[in-house]
Amino acid sequence: MTRQAASTPYPKSPPERPLRADAERNRQRLIAAAQEVFAQRGLDVTLDDVARHAGVGVGTAYRRFANRDELIDAVFESTLQRMIGLAEQALSHEDPWEGLVQMFLATGRHFADDRGLREILLEGTGAKDRSAAARERLTPAVGAVIARAQESGRLRDDITPTDVPLIQLMLGAVTQHSRDVRPELWTRYLTLVLDGLRHDRARPTPLPQHALDQDEFDRAMR
Template identity: 35%
Template sequence: MTSRNQNVHGTGGATDSAGQPMRSDAERNRGRIIAAARTVFGRDGLHASMASVAREAGVGIATIFRHFPVKEELVAAVFADRMEAYAQATAEALANPDPWDGFTGYIEEVCAMQAADRGFADMMTMSFPGAEALEALRAQAYQGFLELIERAKDSGHLREDFTSRDLVLLLMANAGVLSATGDAAPDAWRRLVAWMIQSFQAPARGPLPDPPEDAALYEAMRRASQGMGSSEAGKRR
């Protein structure tokens, strides 16, 4: 469950841990922290330290933890708008009258969103059970993607053994390529995505190994998010 002082959109109206409105200086600090985290996470990914965010914001690490006791809450504040865009991309894809164009356009759009922000690339391969607003948007996008899959299969363009878990694997692979290539080969991800889209197309060239179970993928994503914050624990003691 998100804490009472969390405002996931990073806008005004923030409250303290007792649910009271923040003083103007405290709210300004909170805004500076969120803006700094956008910069640091976007550049370095979610494994960047809270100390790095504090330096970027020009505040002490104690100030960071007063506003965001756990890193997950800061991630939720920073990426709420991007998760809304992610969910909206599904709705726009479903509005495309061509099922295959809608399906492939959605995959390209989501992977482009990853490429534009390393923090978002990481977040798409992690699960944050305590960030209820983020997870609700993720679930909304997931339900829309299931419909995209069925439409593309019904049109005869998508191979029958494609599952929603294949998108998770693609996002994980894309995040890895983005992390490895960085600014040395910033468009390398496009080739990966193009290859994968062609492999998804019917008719299938041959059988595939079974996909991982949903529970196994969720556990992998959960562990990734736990690893993101593990290095911070000692800094608070």
């Protein structure tokens, strides 16, 4: 009996643990690479493109994600949580108006830096249900920021949560045209928009960026 027990093979599960760890590392590497690729190039890339950027084999990419949409969902979930977090930070600001401004600046920065995010949330590129679900999850937090600023008397009473993505869409258009000419130009137009949103503005707010000169304008429009 003792001799038979000694010859019994060990279970195979312990050697599999390093493989699972490797698989998770590759998955996280692909997600991080996808965040960079989507931000720079938008969603019109392939899983092969992401695999090359991550430095892993294409076969590895397809073992972790069945298709590009699965990878987009994995990347976008963390990004969406970050956007909701920005609205929650705005709600915790002691000044309701400054909290609203903080939210516009922070989300505007994300949209300026992340082409894929703009395409999903603002332009509805890709799966329509993904874009709709994202907006549905964001709307309560954004609505709370707006309501708080209105209750303070600082924000116009006729602003609604649906105004926010349209304002960001306008700013996104500025970003798209001016990225290679003046990347921060969108902050000029955000300041103009915020002045228009204020209920209690006594004087115009100084603009953080000067207007494009004619040469810059021509280059931006090209």
